[in-house]
Amino acid sequence: MxxxxxxxxxxxxxxxxxxxxxxxxxxxxxxxxxxxxxxxxxxxxxxxxxxxxREDAPVEKKKPKGPKKPAKPSKPKYANPADPSRTWTGKGRQPLWFLAAVEKGIDPTDLEI
Structure with a gap:
């Protein structure tokens, strides 16, 4: 050929x-x-x-066996130096007392519990 x-x-x-x-x-x-x-x-x-x-064919989903457990609240990580009862976990929006302390020049590690 x-x-x-x-x-x-x-x-x-x-x-x-x-x-x-x-x-x-x-x-x-x-x-x-x-x-x-x-x-x-x-x-x-x-x-x-x-x-x-086929992989994309609908498959029977397993139902959960029982009710979901509620999420545990996070432990506080920071405390207000002027009022130690006011705390913050470090998650979510920063509280005003934390922002004010940082603006004054206080290091966030100094606010840790």
Whole structure:
């Protein structure tokens, strides 16, 4: 075949290439149909169809066994130096007393409990 290609003109080679691409598409489609039929037979052996085996098919979700436990409140991390009963966990919005202390130049680590 190699020697035949060397003797062909460019037009003949281009036609051969187009014909080969068409035949490749036909062969792939035929192989795909065969594979699909084989997969359907294999799924049927287990009592399924292919749509049921797809990953994005709806799957029965497990229901939680009991009620969820409430989240535990976080422990305070910072305390107001003027009023130690006023605390902050370090999460969420910063309280005004914390912002004021930082503006005065107090290091946040000095406010830690």
């Amino acid at each position: 190699n020697t035949e290609l060397k003797t062909m003109t460019s037009k003949e080679l281009e036609k051969l290439l187009v014909d080969a691409k068409k035949e490749l598409q036909i062969t792939k489609a035929r192989d795909r149909r065969k594979a699909l039929k084989a997969a359907e037979r294999a799924a049927a052996e287990f009592g399924f169809n292919l749509n049921e085996l």
